[in-house]
Amino acid sequence: MQARLPNFVRYFFRRPTLVAIVSIWLGYATVAGFVIGVDPYDVYPWGQRVSIPKNFAPFEMIRVVRVAARDPQTELVLIGTSPTTIFRQADLAKAYPGYKSPWNVSYHGSAGTDRARTIDQFVQYSSAKRYLITLDYFYAKPSSEVRDSYPDFQYDETPLNDLRMVNSVAIKAAFRALRSGSPFPDAVRTENQENGFREGEKRRYQTSEKMRRLAGWIDQYRPTIATPSSLRCSQMPLLQELLTQTRALTKKGARVDILIPPYSLGLYYEWAGDPLLHRGGGDTLLMDQIAMRRCAVLGLAHTPGAHVYSMDLDFALASDLGNFRDPAHIESQTGLRRFVSMANYPELELTPENIDSYATQIRKAVQNYKLKNSALPFNSRRD
């Protein structure tokens, strides 16, 4: 005799779509509940207590900005983008020995708006005593962009979009957090990933072909490279926000050092020739950057505890592309040491008194630049 199925089974058997919907819903709810419950990025008051290794800046740093901001032990924070991801905790500790548990919160590909949101997390939650913030090129942009895949939903006030956190990366991170306490792959793997990325970039850029191309751009753009900028300070909304955030951090008693990343002198020609790199900066790129730096210096002139530093006037370093993996990323050990400890050198500080002289020297150096690359058997045709 055939066994009679329970009514609810027969009900669902005749309604496959309901079974599918309920299954998908339950499956998703389970996964979402798991990720949000474990909370691998420490967004909520509950969940797994995660420990983020501070000895390197992982690729997924964007996801743990709040963890870094809430860390009560951190006294020194470096906030930057690709030129500073190379620094380890030991580098910061060595450069600034008086501060406990320093943390490098740099991530690749910062585009502007995400930087402001990152700093906001520190303004809201951090009790660090000192901040090093890089004054990157994007602060001169009149409009702002967000880094691709920056997890806004983790840092905004509404919980309605938090389900967007549930993806394959977060699921893996939740399992790792349960297993090892850290949402990231082990340090060796992450470090290899970072090193591999840098090596790849260097290999792609440091070629005779790229140097020949740059030499051509130098010849082509030299007459227009110092075209005056029409940008006013009020037309740089990101910079204005940075100044406001800097003041807020100093009001909390912290010292804020704004570091201008050392760019090669060739960068301005490289970006003028390859508009994809500077997203349409055009002929005024150099002077826009100088204008932006001037606005930063003047804007923070009366903010106690805030300082702006630049090592761009070290032309021996900046003129030789052999010191860089590409024109925007310094790689030489001497240069990196000086970069990370820039705020220890009063002579590198930009002030309202020396900003004009600084601007003139940079402009002249770029205008008169002759391509040099000690790492390649190639030099400018004019050398």
Added chain:
Amino acid sequence: MIFTDPFFLFVFLPLAALTFHLVGRRHGTNGALATLLVISILFYAPWGAWMTAILMLSVCVNFLCGGALVALDDERASMRKLLLAAGEIFNFGALIWFKYHLFAGLVADAEARDVAAWVVPAGISFYTFHQAAFLADAYAREPNVVLLLGKMKNVRDILTGFIRYSAFVIFFPQLVIGPITYVKEFLPQVASARFGRIFYVNVSIGFTLIAIGMFKKLVLADNLGIYSDSVFERASLRVALTPVESWVGIASYYLQLYFDFSGYSDMAIGLARIFGLRYPINFFSPFKAVGIIDYYRRWHMTLTRVISRFLFTPLSLAGTRLAARKRYGVMAVKILGLWLPLMINFEVIGLWHGAIWSFVVFGLIHGIWYVAETEVRSSKRWKKWRKTVPGVRRAIYGRIILLLFMPLCFALFRADSLETAVYLGQQLFAGAGAMTVSAELQQALKPLVAGFVVVYLLPNSIELLRNYRPGILTYQNPSYGPHWPVRWRPNWVWTAFFGAIFVVCIYYMYRQPPFLYQGF
């Protein structure tokens, strides 16, 4: 909220459907409509309080105008005309004000345009068209509009009428990007005794359409967009592109826009169906069309019919009458009665997308193309040729012409300026470099090939579900392409298939690029 947001799909929608069902069972049609209204306001609210306020103001003004148009008797014809004019001026005035900032975009710089674009209330184009059509119907005393508004003799009647009208306009599946619906399509369904409850078959159809729409948007459109965005950005920066890169970028955008918009429409129709409402379909395999006339009967069909009803037909009638009154010759009749109305028609469609020159040229090209095809198809030579060439071959020729030129028009549509479109056009034939295929380009070819397979070889969602009448057919279009012997049924096999598609879509759900037409 947007349809592909996990919060919407996994929290908002189930709760909304459950509440609708429970209230509908207990309080009938009016209770169900009131629930839909509240749900729809909650759906819209995340766009901002002032946007919601503008929407509600617009609904109130149109309701009052519509009510007065129906209530005033025919003896007060001039008053009714004045009221209609005032209502339409309010609608289109608000649209123009918010969308174009009185056409400042034509002269303002890019930054000013960005700001202007940012403050455009979400869905204003679509709810304006909805309500403009409603006022015209109210003026004509269309029976369904009269029924929708009710007697309006006491406060209760007015409130009931308002809830019905608001639910019609604000109903969340169609609020932001359409489809643009008429009262005569909405009211008979609401008046049905079955309205107000969730039925299994509707849920099955809705789920399937949502899965199809999500697949189009999240898997196809968003992956196609990665490369097309890159190519158009490079073009806007005047970076040299190879011809292959340029063609692939343009083709990717061609498919991206279609899958993005038709994906939204499928989801909208599916969501409406869950609540027991059949909505008009917006797309019917437009890329299989055999010419631009056929194309516009298949692309954004609900906009085509609105524009055709309220712009083309009155202009054409006025032009023909003028030509007849003045006893103009055949050519003048053609120009005034057909060519000019068509050109204006397409210019308005172009400018509706935004006040930049590339849209003006887009409208111009489409107008000329449409006029030319109309003339060719009515010529004696065409009629003679048609008799000698088999239909299949003619259709193939037509599709080839469409495939050659329509993607270029879409490139014009996508480019941030006319100069960028021209630059990209130059790269198509004289771009730098050889026929190199980069890794990025190889990656772009996968969704492109998949997209073309879906477009040309598979049945569209309406054909697949046609045994269950998934939507209202706006135009009667023949089905093209391979005739698959399969029809969707709410059985285990189809459920497993679309369930798997839904799960694949979940994988991509963390990315949330907005629907492209949200900007319009």
